Amino acid sequence: MQANTITLAVDELNNASTTNHVYSRFDEYQNRTVYTEAIHQLTLRDTLSFYRTFPKASGNFKGTAKTTLKFSKDYAVDGVDGVASLIAPLIAEVSFSVPVGVTAAAQMIARQRCISILDDDTVMVALMNQLNI
Numbered sequence: 001m002q003a004n005t006i007t008l009a010v011d012e013l014n015n016a017s018t019t020n021h022v023y024s025r026f027d028e029y030q031n032r033t034v035y036t037e038a039i040h041q042l043t044l045r046d047t048l049s050f051y052r053t054f055p056k057a058s059g060n061f062k063g064t065a066k067t068t069l070k071f072s073k074d075y076a077v078d079g080v081d082g083v084a085s086l087i088a089p090l091i092a093e094v095s096f097s098v099p100v101g102v103t104a105a106a107q108m109i110a111r112q113r114c115i116s117i118l119d120d121d122t123v124m125v126a127l128m129n130q131l132n133i
Contacts (some may be wrong), residue, residue: 002050002132006035006123008116012109021113023048033133045076045089049119050133068093068129071113077101 004025009018023035031053047056049070055063071092076085077099088099092110117123126132 002033002123002126006048006117008113008120010109010112010116013106014108014112018116021116031133044087045072046074047072050127052127052131052133054131065128066130067131067133069117069127073097073106073110074090075102075106081094 002025006023008021008023010021011017012019012045021037023037025076026031027034027038027049031051033050035050037048039057040046047070049068049072051066051068051070053066055065057063072089074087074089077088078101079086088102090098090102090106092114098107098110112119
């Protein structure tokens, strides 16, 4: 099992200075665990989720273990009408889903968060090698 609190040193400005993002265990499901950052609200998500799929043997092949981590953070963006403001999630996994209008700075922070957790051997080794979520 992953720690109840995960602290990521994120280089938000990509200039070798870091800001700590602290995620606390929020909810557990079968094969999924969700963490939230302190600024998380019901109306503005800021979550880190871990997913796992256990390997299934097929013939002599032992199968493939699959793991995923996903950051979801809500941002206010302008509507098509240019007047209304809408809330939409920026989702960072292996791929990104970025609402039109999210700033380049917010996109860079999402990338840096991914870099930080992918570079954290304590988290990633336990996730990838032991399926600890």
